[in-house]
Structure formats: structure tokens, C-alpha cells
Amino acid sequence: MYVLRVEHAVPEYEAWKRAFDGDPLGRGAVGVRAYRVMRPVGDPGRVMIDLDFDERESAERxxxxxxxxxxxxxxxxxxxxxxxTEVMETGRY
Structure with a gap:
């Protein structure tokens, strides 16, 4: 599995989230299997997005x-x- 990690500052999270939810690039059609949106607890003006892919070529596209x-x-x-990034190992506890 491959993960494309995107990180950036956002001036207004709610406006950014509306744009993200609008999905202008068609994440599913490009091969995104799942995504995670995260914000650092100490810096809510920054977001980190993980996009999961089965194929490296899809992630590169x-x-x-x-x-x-x-x-x-x-x-x-x-x-x-x-x-x-390439996921080398995962585990659960």
C-alpha cells in the first residue's frame, strides 16, 4: 500500500473542508482507497491528509x-x- 501524505496550513478550516469535500480531483476515480484528515492538537490551523492507494502509479498521478x-x-x-510513502508494516494492539 502507498500513502500520499499532504500537509499545509489553512487560514479557515471549515472553508478548506468544504473545498476538500467537493473533491475537485475525483479521489475515488484516481484510485484513492481511503483517506484521513488530521489536525495537530496544538496547531488547528494546519491539516495533514493521508490518501491510501493500492498502486504507486495511482498515487503518483x-x-x-x-x-x-x-x-x-x-x-x-x-x-x-x-x-x-510506502507502507512497510502495520499492526494493531
């Missing part, structure tokens, strides 16, 4: 789409950061 989207609009006060 989404990353390219995100970077293109970020050139067209401002969703944050600082440029977003994104990194593609």
Missing part, C-alpha cells in the same frame, strides 16, 4: 494532479507539502 491544482488556486497560507 494524484500527486501530479495536486501539484497542478495548487498552481491554480490558493488553499493555504503557505505552500502545501506532499510526500509519497
Amino acid at each position: 494524484m500527486l501530479a494532479r495536486l501539484r497542478e491544482l495548487w498552481t491554480r488556486l490558493t488553499v493555504a497560507t503557505t505552500p502545501p507539502d506532499a510526500e509519497l
